[in-house]
Amino acid sequence: xxxxxxxxxxxxxxxxxxxxxxxxxxxxxxxxxxxxxxxxxxxxxxxxxxxxxxxxxxxxxxxxxxxxxxxxxxxxxxxxxxxxxxxxxxxxxxxxxxxxxxxxxxxxxxxxxxxxxxxxxxxxxxxxxxxxxxxxxxxxxxxxxxxxxxxxxxxxxxxxxxxxxxxxxxxxxxxxxxxxxxxxxxxxxxxxxxxxxxxxxxxxxxxxxxxxxxxxxxxxxxxxxxxxxxxxxxxxxxxxxxxxxxxxxxxxxxxxxxxxxxxxxxxxxxxxxxxxxxxxxxxxxxxxxxxxxxxxxxxxxxxxxxxxxxxxxxxxxxxxxx
Amino acid sequence: xxxxxxxxxxxxxxxxxxxxxxxxxxxxxxxxxxxxxxxxxxxxxxxxxxxxxxxxxxxxxxxxxxxxxxxxxxxxxxxxxxxxxxxxxxxxxxxxxxxxxxxxxxxxxxxxxxxxxxxxxxxxxxxxxxxxxxxxxxxxxxxxxxxxxxxxxxxxxxxxxxxxxxxxxxxxxxxxxxxxxxxxxxxxxxxxxxxxxxxxxxxxxxxxxxxxxxxxxxxxxxxxxxxxxxxxxxxxxxxxxxxxxxxxxxxxxxxxxxxxxxxxxxxxxxxxxxxxxxxxxxxxxxxxxxxxxxxxxxxxxxxxxxxxxxxxxxxxxxxxxxxxxxxxxxxxxxxxxxxxxxxxxxxxxxxxxxxxxxxxxxxxxxxxxxxxxxxxxxxxxxxxxxxxxxxxxxxxxxxxxxxxxxxxxxxxxxxxxxxxxxxxxxxxxxxxxxxxxxxxxxxxxxx
Numbered sequence: 137x138x139x140x141x142x143x144x145x146x147x148x149x150x151x152x153x154x155x156x157x158x159x160x161x162x163x164x165x166x167x168x169x170x171x172x173x174x175x176x177x178x179x180x181x182x183x184x185x186x187x188x189x190x191x192x193x194x195x196x197x198x199x200x201x202x203x204x205x206x207x208x209x210x211x212x213x214x215x216x217x218x219x220x221x222x223x224x225x226x227x228x229x230x231x232x233x234x235x236x237x238x239x240x241x242x243x244x245x246x247x248x249x250x251x252x253x254x255x256x257x258x259x260x261x262x263x264x265x266x267x268x269x270x271x272x273x274x275x276x277x278x279x280x281x282x283x284x285x286x287x288x289x290x291x292x293x294x295x296x297x298x299x300x301x302x303x304x305x306x307x308x309x310x311x312x313x314x315x316x317x318x319x320x321x322x323x324x325x326x327x328x329x330x331x332x333x334x335x336x337x338x339x340x341x342x343x344x345x346x347x348x349x350x351x352x353x354x355x356x357x358x359x360x361x362x363x364x365x366x367x368x369x370x371x372x373x374x375x376x377x378x379x380x381x382x383x384x385x386x387x388x389x390x391x392x393x394x395x396x397x398x399x400x401x402x403x404x405x406x407x408x409x410x411x412x413x414x415x416x417x418x419x420x421x422x423x424x425x426x427x428x429x430x431x432x433x434x435x436x437x438x439x440x441x442x443x444x445x446x447x448x449x450x451x452x453x454x455x456x457x458x
Numbered sequence: 459x460x461x462x463x464x465x466x467x468x469x470x471x472x473x474x475x476x477x478x479x480x481x482x483x484x485x486x487x488x489x490x491x492x493x494x495x496x497x498x499x500x501x502x503x504x505x506x507x508x509x510x511x512x513x514x515x516x517x518x519x520x521x522x523x524x525x526x527x528x529x530x531x532x533x534x535x536x537x538x539x540x541x542x543x544x545x546x547x548x549x550x551x552x553x554x555x556x557x558x559x560x561x562x563x564x565x566x567x568x569x570x571x572x573x574x575x576x577x578x579x580x581x582x583x584x585x586x587x588x589x590x591x592x593x594x595x596x597x598x599x600x601x602x603x604x605x606x607x608x609x610x611x612x613x614x615x616x617x618x619x620x621x622x623x624x625x626x627x628x629x630x631x632x633x634x635x636x637x638x639x640x641x642x643x644x645x646x647x648x649x650x651x652x653x654x655x656x657x658x659x660x661x662x663x664x665x666x667x668x669x670x671x672x673x674x675x676x677x678x679x680x681x682x683x684x685x686x687x688x689x690x691x692x693x694x695x696x697x698x699x700x701x702x703x704x705x706x707x708x709x710x711x712x713x714x715x716x717x718x719x720x721x722x723x724x725x726x727x728x729x730x731x732x733x734x735x736x737x738x739x740x741x742x743x744x745x746x747x748x749x750x751x752x753x754x755x756x757x758x759x760x761x762x763x764x765x766x767x768x769x770x771x772x773x774x775x776x777x778x779x780x781x782x783x784x785x786x787x788x789x790x791x792x793x794x795x796x797x798x799x800x801x802x803x804x805x806x807x808x809x810x811x812x813x814x815x816x817x818x819x820x821x822x823x824x825x826x827x828x829x830x831x832x833x834x835x836x837x838x839x840x841x842x843x844x845x846x847x848x849x850x851x852x853x854x855x856x857x858x859x860x861x862x863x864x865x866x867x868x869x870x871x872x873x874x875x876x877x878x879x880x881x882x883x884x885x886x887x888x889x890x891x892x893x894x895x896x897x898x899x900x901x902x903x904x905x
Contacts (some may be wrong), residue, residue: 145463159656162832181648181816181858182815182816182817182858183816183817184816184817184818184856184857185817185858198594203854203855203856204855206648209648229852231858232818232851232853232856233817233818233852233856234850235819235852236818236820236821236822236825236852237821238818239821239825240821240824241541269845270825272825272828272832294817295814295815295817295820297815313643314643316813316814317626317628317811317812317814318809318810318811318812318814318820318823318824319809319812319814319820319823319824320814321820348851404622
């Protein structure tokens with residue numbers, strides 16, 4: 137089947153979604169995705185950041201689709217033509233979605249543990265606006281400990297449902313889910329309890345924002361001050377292939393390896409993640425590849441300091457830390 | 459007098475019981491269909507009749523039926539959507555309360571046409587007493603051999619179950635209803651696949667409104683062609699309208715589609731006019747989610763034609779100067795109504811009822827509600843009006859299910875037609891403060 141996205145044509149298998157096809161093309165045509173996760177069945181369709189315009193339905197039925205569609209859940213048809221970054225309508229709607237995701241999200245990245253590896257931060261940088269039009273009070277929750285290893289801060293959650301799908305599909309029993317509805321919806325265990333499971337730590341890796349964080353790493357260091365190293369060990373529960381976040385001889389945290397779209401390559405067990413925090417436990421394979429643009433690659437490569445003129449930044453009608 | 463097909467015997471004493479219903483010609487359509495027609499013939503009659511879904515969207519019922527997939531070895535289901543929760547709509551309640559056997563008969567016919575051996579009635583949580591009403595009617599029908607195994611020796615088996623919702627507006631959306639019926643959280647599914655291919659328990663499913671299913675009975679009795687003669691153009695048959703608001707005689711009326719809006723509001727046969735000494739200011743013709751019509755566009759369309767109670771005439775002029783027939787929740791408002799407050803009230807409802815799955819609806823409905831709350835309470839700014847229009851525009855069409863549209867349309871329409879009223883609220887907050895009593899409390903969090 138042939139599909140054309142932003143002028144790039146690619147041949148794909150039937151059943152491929154527009155997003156998958158765009159990822160196969162790669163580069164600039166890939167729509168951002170906050171809730172879709174290729175490793176998790178039934179994920180996607182919720183955040184609406186990946187919406188695209190189908191300007192030609194298929195070879196058989198060339199009519200365009202009237203509404204913008206979620207590219208992660210729409211399968212391609214032969215001869216389909218899709219507009220992503222070339223459609224002003226898509227960019228406008230996406231700006232709207234980013235704004236919606238941010239209105240109740242605290243804008244306190246400097247004190248958030250996820251800063252530097254947060255997908256919402258990247259999304260807002262690429263598609264958001266420097267101003268906020270939201271003048272109302274933001275939604276707030278208290279922080280919750282779900283077990284001694286995972287911290288849940290609902291204030292930052294964008295309700296992507298990834299952690300729910302992970303618990304359903306990776307672990308043997310899900311004990312958390314979405315409670316209530318609308319903008320009062322929250323991730324929770326209903327009656328506060330620990331999520332205890334050999335693979336529960338993976339919910340931290342799939343969380344696109346700082347809602348689920350690793351308590352053993354929280355506020356130990358900023359991610360761009362630690363060095364990511366590929367490492368492995370033979371583990372009887374999982375693949376044992378991880379990224380160690382180190383500084384000197386200290387291992388600050390262990391995460392699963394992620395691909396270029398920020399998705400976990402293979403899920404890892406809690407023993408590898410939380411209990412093996414010595415370099416001796418691991419075979420080091422070398423430095424983990426980090427995208428050049430990522431803030432994590434800062435401080436890793438020596439560059440001449442460039443002095444630039446101070447820029448005027450517009451903060452909108454509210455202080456930045458409102 | 460307009461012709462009545464559904465509510466013909468509404469005032470006959472005991473019509474809610476089996477004996478009286480049968481004596482008034484009840485279950486004749488089932489006899490006719492099962493003995494002398496086949497399932498395909500029933501579908502054909504419904505197609506010929508031009509019946510359009512009565513739940514709000516107005517999609518042709520016969521066409522919906524013909525989309526159902528028929529794979530080998532998989533059961534098919536019929537689900538009756540009785541989760542009537544659109545503010546202003548209460549026609550299905552009336553129908554089920556008065557003549558429950560009409561719905562049962564319609565369900566038998568529709569299930570027969572679709573080849574479904576199991577049918578469900580999903581009744582909204584707040585209609586708890588209707589569960590007993592429907593179960594009693596189903597029990598009587600079963601006792602008399604209209605439901606069960608090998609009905610009328612035709613080889614057709616059917617069981618009908620009643621399910622009570624838990625009181626969520628979103629469960630009126632067909633895929634959320636299916637999720638809820640399966641015992642899950644009532645979140646709409648992402649389409650495709652559509653229920654006709656993979657619905658309840660991943661089997662082909664048709665979800666129809668109560669009134670659509672009941673209308674199959676007169677269609678079979680009269681014949682599709684005869685039914686299509688009633689009404690006007692593509693709006694065939696009769697429609698139940700639940701009229702409320704500042705009318706002299708609010709209530710449920712069965713109209714032949716094609717009656718003029720002016721006649722419906724002012725004639726003694728129907729609503730009897732606006733309450734004494736008041737003038738009509740605005741009209742919501744099809745339940746709270748459709749755009750509001752201002753006074754000068756109610757009786758006449760923008761190009762001067764008479765506005766009729768049909769799908770086409772009410773939608774004349776698109777959303778710029780028209781509205782929708784929707785579910786038939788007819789809300790008339792006189793000049794004492796504050797449009798800002800009314801819009802806020804609707805926005806509050808949609809904010810409370812959003813399921814929270816997709817970002818535009820989850821965040822946008824709350825945002826609109828908060829801004830409208832501010833304007834209504836005297837803390838608005840002029841730029842808030844354009845902000846509301848823009849937020850509504852960004853929700854519309856970008857959500858998983860139509861709830862986002864339903865939340866955005868009334869806000870956009872109210873500002874389109876009553877902008878000066880919003881501006882007045884913002885300019886003179888002290889003049890509009892405290893005029894109206896508080897709205898009902900939605901604050902109880904469902905557990």
